[in-house]
Amino acid sequence: METIADRIRQVLAAQKISARELSRRAGLAESHIGLLLKKLDKDPLAVELKTLDAVAQGAGVTLAWLATGPPGPGDASGPPDPYPARAAAIAFARDSMLPETLRWAQETAPANPESLDRIGWLKAMLWHDDFLRGAQAGHQRGGPSHDAGSRRRSPSTK
CATH class of the missing domain: 1.10.260.40 (lambda repressor-like DNA-binding domains)
Known part of the structure; x- marks a missing residue:
């Protein structure tokens, strides 16, 4: 046990x-x-x-x-993330970033993980989220464009 x-x-x-x-x-x-x-x-x-x-x-x-310990049926908890600051950043940004950004962050393995604290992870995630939103905006409008005002706000910043 x-x-x-x-x-x-x-x-x-x-x-x-x-x-x-x-x-x-x-x-x-x-x-x-x-x-x-x-x-x-x-x-x-x-x-x-x-x-x-x-x-x-x-x-x-x-x-x-x-x-x-290990999760049971319906329990979302799991083993430790090898990058604890990443887990904290993902939890913080869950309501304000695209699901694709959260998935990207979860799957990313940085070359130098010690260099990324929670703020570093959030900055990287914001860059990725902005990039995806810009690409989506350009695709929807028929050309390259970036609308920084299109970022969803987290409930705490409204």
Whole structure:
């Protein structure tokens, strides 16, 4: 049976980061993840919800996945994204960008992933979204054109 500790180790391996780095990303003391893993090895449920939530956010995974493991029927959570900043950017932009842009971001594997934080991913996604919208506008009007005003707004910016 897979445990919370196993899933934290899976995150570390998938993202090729140390326990200290995950602690930093989660806003915890440097040694926290290492100590937590030792504690969880002895007692698989010995973790507070607020700590588990911080680890999930730092790792770019859902709390549900980290707490319970592989998705069940109808559960959209899944294994950790090797680029946690990408997951955060996609979640942030889900309501304001074209589905093709979100798919592109999900399938993109950058040459230097450490160089892209959430803002970097959002900038790349905005560029791609603008490009697609410009291409669509040009196709609809019969020529190359770009209408920056055609960008859909997220509900929070209306």
